[in-house]
Amino acid sequence: AQSVTQLGSHVSVSEGALVLLRCNYSSSVPPYLFWYVQYPNQGLQLLLKYTSAATLVKGINGFEAEFKKSETSFHLTKPSAHMSDAAEYFCAVSGAQKLVFGQGTRLTINP
Amino acid sequence: SAVISQKPSRDICQRGTSLTIQCQVDSQVTMMFWYRQQPGQSLTLIATANQGSEATYESGFVIDKFPISRPNLTFSTLTVSNMSPEDSSIYLCSVEGGVPVHTDTQYFGPGTRLTVL
Numbered sequence: 001a002q003s004v005t006q007l008g009s010h011v012s013v014s015e016g017a018l019v020l021l022r023c024n025y026s027s028s029v030p031p032y033l034f035w036y037v038q039y040p041n042q043g044l045q046l047l048l049k050y051t052s053a054a055t056l057v058k059g060i061n062g063f064e065a066e067f068k069k070s071e072t073s074f075h076l077t078k079p080s081a082h083m084s085d086a087a088e089y090f091c092a093v094s095g096a097q098k099l100v101f102g103q104g105t106r107l108t109i110n111p
Numbered sequence: 112s113a114v115i116s117q118k119p120s121r122d123i124c125q126r127g128t129s130l131t132i133q134c135q136v137d138s139q140v141t142m143m144f145w146y147r148q149q150p151g152q153s154l155t156l157i158a159t160a161n162q163g164s165e166a167t168y169e170s171g172f173v174i175d176k177f178p179i180s181r182p183n184l185t186f187s188t189l190t191v192s193n194m195s196p197e198d199s200s201i202y203l204c205s206v207e208g209g210v211p212v213h214t215d216t217q218y219f220g221p222g223t224r225l226t227v228l
Contacts, residue, residue, distance in 0.1 A: 032215060043203055044154075044219040046112070051215060090153060097142060097207070099217055101153045 002027045002095040006102035014110045019063075019078040021105045023091030026072065032094035033074045035065055038104075039087045047089075050074060061085070083109050113138050113206055115220035123226045124194055131190045132223045134204030139184035141208035144217065145177070148201040157202075160187040194227045201225070 007022040025031055032051050036044040048059025055067045061084075065076045074091060086109045091102040114137040124130050134143065143160040158166040158179055166179035181187045191198050204220040 034216070036219070041224075043115075043221040044205075046216060046218065049216055094215070094217075097159075098156060099144075099154075099205075103153045 002031065002093040002100045004091050004093050004100055004102035006089075006091050006105050008105055009103060010106045010108070012108040012110060013081050015083055016080050019076070019081045019085065019107065021076040021089050021091075021107065023065075023074045023076065023102060024072050025074060025091070025093045027093055027095060029095065033065075033067065034092045034094065034099070035059065035063070035074075035076050036090045036092060037087045038090065044090065047076070081107075081109050083111065085109055112216075112218045113140060115204060115206060115218060117202075117204055117220040117223050119223060120221065121224035121226075123228060125228055126195055128194055129190055129192045130194065130225060131188050132202055132204075134187045134189070134220055136185045136206050140206040141184070142206065142217075143181060143187045144205045144207070145179060145187070145189045146203045146205065148203060148222070150199070154203065157189070160189075191225065194225075196227045199225055199227045 003026045005024045034049045035047040037047050038044050047063050048057045050057050050067045058064045063078045067074050089105050092099045116135045118133045145157040146154040148154050156169050157172045158168040160166050160179050160181040162181045178190045201222045201224050203222045205217040207217045
């Protein structure tokens, strides 16, 4: 069975600082991994996905994530935070045509 | 990616009543899913809506409480029956697998925000 753990339910960074959101997964098969973002009062938007191609995946809005099999991790990063990045971020793993989500990380950007 | 709409976008309902949520996609898809997001929580899969057959429910969710229809490849409904305040959540529809080009990614609708008094 697949599972996802997001470390830190709340991350706060200053505008212009590095954003790092942590995600560790458990999967009995090579995983498909996703990061989604949820802005206030909106649905989920796909940021990026890993599907066994390149281990460094680039997404929208300057985000990227690196798949590290040895660490079972898929952390999300952005070099320079912007105020508009404030949102809830969800890591998810796909298995048997189902998505299993982590608990989410709320990102706050300080001016 | 597919454009997904949900109706209503939000509603306030009385205890004991039922609400039907619609999900419409602008292209044919093979898979449609319904999720619940309780306040401040992550997403939990309710069921997979199967076209032309009964939905497949996850543990803890039953058809009598959450009946689902999927009459074609672009439309599905979720009904929340005999509502109680514990049903207050965001309900999200998602889709995967385009026709004829298959994709392995789920895309989400904007959600329906339900408050039960």
